[in-house]
Amino acid sequence: MVSTKTTSAVFVALLLVTAGGVATAATAGDADGTAAVPIDDRIAQQDEDDEADDDDAVGDANFEVSDLSAVDAAPAGDVVTVTADLTNPAADDAEGFVEFRLDGEVVERRYLALDGDESRTVEFNVNTTDVPPGDYVHGVFTADSGEVAELTLVETAESFTVANLSAPDEATLDEPVTVTADIANDGDETDEQAVDARLDGDVVDRTNVSLDAGENETVEFEVTPEETGTQYLSVFTRDDGEFREITVTAAGDDDDDARDRDDDGADDGDDAEPTANITFENQTSNGSTVTVAEVNTSDGGFVAIHNDSLLDGNVVGSVVGVSEYIEPGEEDDLEVELFDVPGAEFEEDELAENQTLIAMPHLDSNDNETYDFVATNGSADGPYVNDTDDPVVDDAFVTVEADENNDTDDAEPTATVTFENQTSNGSTVTIAEVNTSDGGFVAIHDDSLLDDNAVGSVIGVSEYIEPGEEDDLEVELFDVPGAEFDDDELSENQTLIAMPHLDTNDNETYDFVATQNGEDGPYLNETGEPVVDDAFVTVEDDGIADNVTDNATDEEPVADNATEDGVADNVTDDNATDDGIADNVTDDGVADNVTEDNATDDGVVDNATDDGVADNATGDDAADNATDGIADDEPDGVDDDAADDLPADNATDGVDDAEGNETAGNESDGANDEALIG
Missing domain, CATH: 2.60.40 (Immunoglobulin-like)
Structure with missing residues (x-):
């Protein structure tokens, strides 16, 4: 037998199913080299206050789960494959989620759409790297259905390794040959493991080898071929092994072959079969x-x-x-x-x-x-x-291999996206990773997408991204071409969905909303569903009460429209001396809208004594507007039209209060108050 590898096809099925929105690639034997993500990195963290309102936890569709299949036991750290069949028993198309849970915790959640009466097999590849050995209950669940099974994770020592397999290239039928190989224990503990010698896959000899940590040993087998032809000789441990090809001939064949060949190895015999x-x-x-x-x-x-x-x-x-x-x-x-x-x-x-x-x-x-x-x-x-x-x-x-420059029309565009649970300032979110074959955009949808609101659910979109991988992509919310919003930031914690979109018209502008899905549609997986991933977004608390305006300057807590010296706004200083005081502002902390007509430069309020009493009052605690013998609005030679009790806008006091630090606009008095702050 010249070649002993089975010529049966090796089928590797690529299952791209929208996983909680995520496009998850599952390949038999990890043929694409993509490792399954450890469980601890995939368990969704949901805010406890929102769990009761999370109507989409497992979707609304009544998908039926059947034929769950998985191994009963596996070494801890292995990738365990779990499959199940989902059926939509209704006549109408339906959408919903399917979950894989391990000991009750959601490890992965996927979003599916099934036609009426359609059935589909879903596959979960579960990396148990972070799961300790023990017995676990796991299962696949939808909104109203599910199946469970038990899984035992067994702690195993590191496999012995095989090197330097040695055997003759040729052997004679029914005569033993000696085979040797070096076996090493690269683990941290003493262990005993079986080592097999095989011919064409069949075990022909086996020995148990005990090695201390770091120790190696050469093992020897006596192997007797029982068939002629070229065969594969191998030595295997649990996870390692080596092959060697050996040609087995019947006794006397070598002499016949020698007679049939000339010096350069060419076969001259008419009866010699080519090999x-x-x-x-x-x-x-x-x-x-x-x-x-x-x-x-x-x-x-x-x-x-x-x-x-x-x-x-x-x-x-x-x-x-x-x-x-x-x-x-x-x-x-x-x-x-x-x-x-x-x-x-x-x-x-x-x-x-x-x-x-x-x-x-x-x-x-x-x-x-x-x-x-x-x-x-x-x-x-x-x-x-x-x-x-x-x-x-x-x-x-x-x-x-992927060809980044492949422009063939029949190549379907592909994308993957990873959107992780996060805390946001309410105006942006971050995409952990997106990989697109043709470039485009990442749109952010709210959960109305699950109610078929494909266009109206878009609340954010990234800038144009080039083909290939983008990490930590920041997406601005509530700024989408063609969309109008009542909000400019998230007002509550919620689930959002990230969806890569193509740039179908090659203008590097997101036109999906503006064209009502006419341009820049989403990337699709092999089942024709959009490639998506969802995340729970927690809005951070900025510590400022809602609807409270903080208009103070950054330098010091001065009241609105106040000057730098802490003096209240809208205080005039008409006809004041040149004391460096801003127009209409006293330098003594006097209340707003108090005039200081004909005041001296000693900082005393209007028509008042210098004993700190209120404007237009005597020093004996008399009521406001009582002058020192001259009532307000009386012709005493002084224009006392301004009261000391915060007059309303449009009051005339002989001063132009047009600048930003006086009372509200529209005062007019004909004077030009170009104030200089002292």
Whole structure:
């Protein structure tokens, strides 16, 4: 058997489901390299005062949960995959949330829309890094339905490692060969673990190895092959291992082969079957080429790359790439160009998605060094076969790397967004991370979005963002092109929803609201739902009572419209001496709207003695407006039209109170009071 890797397809399903608004990528085996987020980082923190009013905690739709599936036990720290089926039993389309809870706490919440009678499988990848070993109850829940299961997290020691696997390249059928490998304990404690020797995946020998922390040991196995052909010999510990290829022949085959070969290794015997082996490893590709790690052929030829339609019997049509002609012998790191195959036509010129591909060595049966397998519909340049007459193959999962400059029209725009619970000043919120393929904007919606108010729910939008990743993106609220608001800041704690939007008209201006959803629509996931994430926003308390105006200057707590010397506003200083006192202002802290007609420069109030009594009063506590023998408004040679009791605006006192520090406007007296502050 030349190649022993199973040629069954490796299916990696990318499930992008709106997660509490979040676009969550879930891949089998973390094929895209994205690690699941630890539980402690994903548990939503809700304000206790708002929990009773949170009608959308699990959505309004009556989705039914069934067929919950998960492992019963796993090592603590592993990623545990939980799946369940959701069904909308109603005839109408419906929307709502689905939650995964561990021991009662919400670990992840997703927002879904299901058509009438639609069913869908949801998957949660739960990282238990922060969860201690123990028994837990977990489940998947909607507004009115749910299923639960038990999970045991087991504390496990670090796996022993394997290195320096050693075995002969060739062996004789039914004769033992010696296999050695170095086993090391990289953990912090003494441990005992099983170590296996395998042939083509089957355990042929096993030993238990006990090692102190930091200790290593060479283990030895006696392995007896029971089949001829090329096989994979391996040594495994719990989480580590190494492979080595070994060719097994029947007794006497080596002598026959030697007689059939000349000095340079070419096969001259008519009865010698051509042989090949190939190693094709999982890899990341630019979409137009793949690399074959190693191929060894007895007669030279080509390496063809097939897609997984080969597994459905599509032998010729499955060829999507072929190498140049290769000479007999070993080739390492052989690059194979895709979608350029003689005799084949393709609609695409590169891989459009991650997928399993199959590498197959082919003979050059007509000796023209041109691959004619497709052009002749399989009659020329057929594949190398193993001892069971099956084609020699190896498969690999190929991940297509992101191309930031890919302008192909058929590439769907993609985005992810992370919006975390936060405290806000009420006028801005912060997006932790957003990644867009085509750039655009991040819109902030209030929870009326959940009532299908797609346009009216927009209360904020970011500036235009370039394609790629943006961290800590600040979004201003209540300033949205095309929208009008009664508020200019959040007035209460609430859940908001972040949604990346495209710039569909390429003008770098957010036109979604202004065009009533005609332009700049949202990024969508694979199910056609908007990519979103929600967060609970707490409005910070600024310590100032509502509707209270603080008009004082920053320098000192002076009353409104007061001068720097603490003197009350609107106090005139008509005909005062040149004492540096501002117009209409006394320098002695006198109440507003008190005139100081014909006053001296001793700071004494109008027509009053200097004993500190009220304006126009004698020093014997007489009532206001009682002069020292001359009543107000009497012709005593002094213009005493201004009372000392804070007169109303428009009072005439012979002074022009037009500047900002006097009484309210519209006074007129014909005088020009250009005051200088002393």
